[in-house]
């Protein structure tokens with residue numbers, strides 16, 4: 001074989017191997033690399049509970065709950081096919097890797113499952129639900145609990161019984177209910193039905209809430225955050241960008257109304273509040289007593305560093321930790337540097353060939369004399 005050809009062959013093989021390795025890392029292994037760094041927290045709020053039982057096994061009394069929010073699966077109208085393909089692949093890999101490594105017993109999704117549930121046709125709705133079920137498939141010993149968000153059924157003025165009931169049917173849920181596992185209570189609330197204007201859905205939800213209000217030892221889960229003025233007090237690497245933190249929230253659109261927030265806190269005195277909707281992380285203390293965690297969006301379309309919450313719960317206490325997924329900028333940088341190497345390698349091979357020619361040419365010239 002000619003020496004030049006063997007160099008080209010080797011270069012092609014190295015290049016192909018490098019591209020395959022980068023692809024496999026960026027599309028599969030990177031999720032393991034990120035999620036392997038996460039673990040279930042100990043219980044540090046309320047009465048202490050051992051993480052492990054006497055025989056070293058995970059404490060069977062402690063419930064392991066994974067909480068994520070705002071996956072926003074793109075719809076048929078506003079979503080570009082490549083955007084949809086890319087984001088859904090990322091979320092599927094992240095979720096499946098988290099399930100495999102962390103084995104939660106219950107997963108809560110805090111609403112805005114879809115981007116266009118509020119207006120999608122029956123055909124598009126079925127298609128979106130099928131894709132969701134494939135992405136968020138889970139073993140039978142993990143329960144998936146889905147809450148309703150404004151993008152699933154519309155804001156209060158867009159919401160109707162048809163949209164609410166098709167959501168409830170698709171996810172086998174009801175607008176407001178108490179989920180109890182291992183003696184731990186989670187109150188799930190339809191935030192869009194708390195306008196307090198006496199609309200039929202609002203009346204139905206308030207009636208259910210009133211019935212449940214005697215149950216005090218619960219965590220409150222809903223899509224909208226409780227009322228807060230803005231995200232100005234939020235800190236951390238996934239808080240809203242500094243230029244957005246001081247924007248004032250609108251009651252009933254960005255956050256619950258003051259009146260509904262006050263009522264929920266007084267009725268239930270929740271030991272913890274978990275909410276979504278803002279797409280950014282935040283921890284808020286209401287009335288110097290009630291802790292609320294805003295869970296950021298799980299979709300890379302909404303932020304560079306999505307995450308989910310890991311919660312260890314017992315009837316008397318809980319602990320939380322946050323698990324960050326790979327940053328999209330890292331993945332893009334890896335692909336760009338591989339692409340740049342792809343372009344540079346032919347240049348290196350050409351320069352090497354040129355150098356060989358320069359050393360070879362004077363000898364041949366000498367021989368011809």
Ligand SMILES: [Zn+2]
Nearest residue numbers: 112149150277
């Ligand atoms: Zn929302």
